Amino acid sequence: MESGLGRSSETSLKASSSMASNTSRNTDLDQQGGHFNSMDQSCFARPSQSFPAFSPLFGVQSSSLYLPDDNEAKIGNQFEPNPSLNNPTVDWDPQVMLSNLSFLEQKIKQVKDIVQSMSSRESQVAGGSSEVQAKQQLVTADLTCIIIQLISTAGSLLPSMKNPLLSSNPAVRHLSNTLGSPMAFGSSCNQRPSSNNDATIPDITKTPDYEELMNSLNSTTQGESDELMKCQNPCGGEGSEPIPMEDHDVKESDDGGEGENLPPGSYVVLQLEKEEILAPHTHFCLICGKGFKRDANLRMHMRGHGDEYKTPAALAKPSKDSSSEPAPVTRYSCPYVGCKRNKEHRKFQPLKTILCVKNHYKRSHCDKSYTCSRCNTKKFSVIADLKTHEKHCGRDKWLCSCGTTFSRKDKLFGHVALFQGHTPALPMDDVKVTGASEQSQDSEAMNNMVGSIVYNFPGSSSDDIPNLDMKMADDTRYFSPLCIDPCFGGLDDFTRPGFDISENPFSFLPSGSCSFEQQNGDS
C-alpha cells in the first residue's frame, strides 16, 4: 500500500510539469505535517484533521503565533506597485487551465481511492497505527496538492478581486490566527473531500480569508523561497522582523520588557524553542540546503540556482506593509521554565524582540564560552558582549592605590582628591618584576655588543646595591681614557654584507702605527 501511495505521488509529479515544483514542495511539507501530527492518533475522517497539512505551510505550529507578522509582510510585498509579475491574468491560458483541471480530476480520484481503501480497513485494523498514519499523511499531502492547484487555477481567474478585498478587509491579516482553529475554508474543504472545483471556487472567493491564503500560495508558486523558509522555521523570522539582526546595542534591547508596563492581556505572547533560539542559521536554501544568517545573503545565493531568482522582485527586500495598520503588540517569552522571562512565571516580564530573546537566553541559560583574550578572566556567551568588553579591557582601567578601579580618569582623580593618602597606581606597578628583567636583558644585549663593558642594571637583582658596588671594580676598564679596545670586541659586525667591503674598512688607520691594526687582523 505504501509503495502504491508513493507511486501515486510520483504520477502526480509526472502529470503536470507546471505543477512539479508545487508537488515536490508538498511532499516536503507533507513530512512536516506528518511530524506535527504524529502525536495525534485519531483518524482522518475527523474533519479538522486534514487541516494540519496546511499548517506547516504557514508555519502555524503548536503555540507559534508568529505568522501574522510574517504574512503581513508578504501581503505588502505582493501588492507592490509592480504586481505584473504576480498577476496571474498575464499567464491566462485556456490550455494550461484545461490541463490543470484534468490533473485535479485525476488527483481527486486517487485520493478518493485511498480513502475508500482506508475506510474499508478501518474496522479491521486497529493496531497498525503507523500504517494508518502513513496513509493519512499521504492523503493530506495529496489534498494539499489539490487545494493548491485549485487555488492557483481559480486565482488566475480572479485577479480583480484581490485589491479591494485586501484593502477593505483588515481581517485578512489575521488569517492564520483564525487558521489555527478549524474554520471556514479548511473545514468546508474537508467536509467535501470529493466535491468538484466548480462548487468550491465561488465559496472560497467569497471569503477574504481565502483570498489571503491564495496570495500566500501564489507567492510560493512564484518561487519565493524564503516564504517557505519561514514556514519551516517560523521562529527564525528575521526577514520579516522589523529590527535588523545586528549585533549592536544588544544590551539595551535585552531588557526591553523591563521598562514598559504592559497590562498582561494587551499583547500576544510568543515563545520560541531553545533550538530555534540557538540555531546559528535561520535561512536555508531550499535547493542545496546551505544555511544563512541573513535573508539578503540567501537571496543573493539563490541567484546561482536559476534565472527565476534573478528577477528584481525575487531579489528585493521583502518590505513591511506600508498601509500603517498597527501590528498586534507582540512580546516574547523565554522557553526556560522558572525564568522570570518565562510566561509561566508569577511575575512574568516579557521580552520585546526576538533579538532580546536570543541574547537573554544565551546570557542567562547558556555557557559563557567566549573568553577575553586580553584579561583571560571575563567570559561571555554573546559574542557582541565580548567585543564590547575587549574594546575597553585593560585600556582604561584607572586604578587607585587602594585597589579601587575607575573607568574614567577624572573619576579616579576625583577619588584621589577626596581621600587623603590615596594615589593613582601606575599600570607599571604591577609589572615591576617583568620590567626589571627586560631591563637586564637590555643590558645583557649591550654587554654582548660592547664586548667587555660591564654594564649591569640593578634590575635583575632589584635593589641590590652592594652587588653593584662590587661591579664597580670592573668598571675601570670602561673608564679607561682610550676605551676603544672593548669596542673592537664588536668588530665582527663590521664584516656583515651591509658594509662596503671593497675598500679596507680600516684604511684610515696608519699602517702598523697602532695596535688597532693587529686587532683588525685578528677579526
Add this chain to the structure above:
Amino acid sequence: MSEEVQRYGGSGGGVGALSLDLLGQVLDRVREPRDRKACRLVSRAFARAEAAHRRALRALRREPLQRLLRAFPALERLDLSACASLDDASLAAALSGADLAGVRRVCLARANGVGWRGLDALVASCPRLEAVDLSHCVGAGDREAAAVAAAAGLRELSLEKCLGVTDMGLAKVVVGCPKLEKLSLKWCREISDIGIDLLSKKCHELRSLDISYLKVGNESLRSISSLEKLEELATVCCSCIDDDGLELLSKGSNSLLSVDVSRSDHVTTKGLASLVDGHNFLQKLNAADCLHETGQCFLTNLAKLTDTLTVLRLDGLEVSASVLQAIGEGCSNLVEISLSKCNGVIDEGVSSLVARCSHLRAIDLTCCHLLTYNALDSIADNCKMVECLRLESCSSISKKGLEQIASCCPNLKEIDLTDCGVNDAALQHLAKCSELLILKLGLCSSISDKGLAFISSNCGKLIELDLYRCNSVTDDVLAALANGCKKIKMLNLCYCNKITDSGLGHLGSLEELTNLELRCLVRITGIGISSVVIGCKNLIKLDLKRCYSIDDAGLWALARYALNLRQLTISYCQVTGLGLCHLLGSLRCLQDVKMVHLSWVSIEGFEIALRAACGRLKKLKMLSGLKSVLSPELLQMLQACGCRIRWVNKHLVYKD
C-alpha cells in the same frame, strides 16, 4: 686671593693651628672655585676643612662620584647635570655607602641616562631632599615622577620637558609631596586640566607654578585661582587659555606677584586688565608676544600697580608715544622694561617713558629701528642706574648717543650693539664703562683692532664678548684681549676670517674661557687649536664648524688637552675616522657632538667612534644618510644610553 693662600699654605703649621670651623669660615669666603682648589692643594688643613664644610658639589664625571660623595659628608647641594655618562647603575652605586643625610637639593637636568631606579636610590639615600631638578630629562615619565614622589619633604621640583609625564605622574607627585612650593611642568604636554585640578587641591603651599606650553585650558586657571599662596605663575604659550581664564584667575586670592602670559595667542588686553584688577600686588608682568594693541582699560588698570610693578615686558606690541607716556606715568617704579620688536617706538615715546621711570636698570629696545641719538640721550639723562641696555638692530643710534650713555651710566654691565653699525670711535667712548661684563658687537663690520684695543685695555671685567662677523678684526685683537680681559668666559669669533693660528695662540692665556666659537675661520689649523686647548683648561663648548683647515691634528690636540669639553661642533672639518675615533674615545666629558658633512670619515670610522663614546653622548647631529648604514645595534645602544640623534637630511658635501 691665591697669593694669600699660598702664603698661609707655605707656612703650613700656621693654618693647621686654626680650627676646622674657622678654616671652613675662611673657605666660605673664597668665591672662585679655582681659588678654593688652590687652597685644598697647598694645605691639608684646608683640605680637611673643605671636606668637613663643603656644601655644594658639581660632578663632571661619574667615575669619581662615589669617592666624592663619601669625602664630603656635609653636602647640601648636589649637581649632577653635567656628569657624563651617568646612569641608574652608576648613580645607585655612587650613592650607596655615602652619608647623604644633609643633601637637600639635587640637580639632574639633562641626565637622560637616569631613570626611576636611579631616582629611587637617590630618594632613599637622601632623606631630607627638598629640591629636585629633572628638567630636560626627555625620557622621564610617570615612573620617574613616582620615584621622586617618595621624597615627602620635597619643596621644589622641576619636571620641565620630561615629555613622558602625564596626569598620573603629576598625581603621584602632588599626593606624595604635599609641601611642594615650587613646581615647573613646562613642556609636559600630556598633563591636562584634571591633573592641574588635583594639584591645586593637594598642594596648598604652592608659591610658584609653571604650566607653560601645556594644553590646559581655562578650567586649570579656575583650579589655580584656589591656591592661596601662589605668587608666581607662568603660562607661556598656553593657546587654550583666553581672557575668560584670566578673569577666573583674577577672582582668586590676591597673592600673585609675577605673571607670565607671553605668547598666549588668545589673551588680549581685556583679560590682562581683569587680571591686573584682581591682583594688586603684581610685581612682574610678562605679556610679550601676546598683545597686539593696548586697550585703555589695561593702561588704567596698570596704573593701579604703580607701587609694586617693577618688571614689564610688552614685546611685539604696537605702541605709540602716548602709550609709552601712559606707561611711564602709571608705572613709575619700573626697574625693567622690554619693548623688543615693538612697532612705533620712537624717540619721543622713550623719552616720555624714561622721564618718569628713573629707576630703570634694564631696557630692551631690540629692533626698535626708529630710535636715534635722542632716545639714548634721554635714557642717559634719566636712568643713571641702567645696567643692561639692548639695542640690537637700532642702526640709527650714533656714536654720540653711546658717548652719552657711557659717560652718564657708570653701572652699565651689559650692552648689546649687534648690527648697530658702531665704529671704533663709539667703542672708544664705550670703553669708559669699566664695569662692562657683556659686550655684543656682532655684525659691526666697521670696528677694527683700534676700537677693540680701547675695550680690552679698560673693560677688564668683561666676561662675554661677541665679535660675530666683525671681518676687520685681526690677531692683534686677540693679543690685546688676552692681555686686558682675563676674565672672558665666552668669546665669539665666528667669520672673523682674518684670524690665524698665531691669534689663537694668545687665547691660550684666557684661563677662564669656557665657550669659544670659531666658526668658518678657514685659516686656523690644528696648531692654533692645540695652543687654545692647552691654555684654556675650562673649555666646555667649542665650535669649529667649517674650519676647513682643521684636520686630525686638531682633534688629537682636543683629545689630549680639552678634558672638560662638553659640546663640540666639527661639521665640515677635514678630519678622518681615526681622529674622530680617538677624540670620542678620549674625551670623557663630551656629551654633545655635531658632526655633519665629515666627508673623510668612513662608515666604519663613525661606527667605531660612536661605540667608543656610546655611554657618554647625549646629543648627536649627523647626516641622515648614516642612519641606514650604521649598525642597528649601535643606534639601539645609543638610544638606551639616553642619546638623542638629530638626523640632518642633506647631501654629503665633498670639500677638497
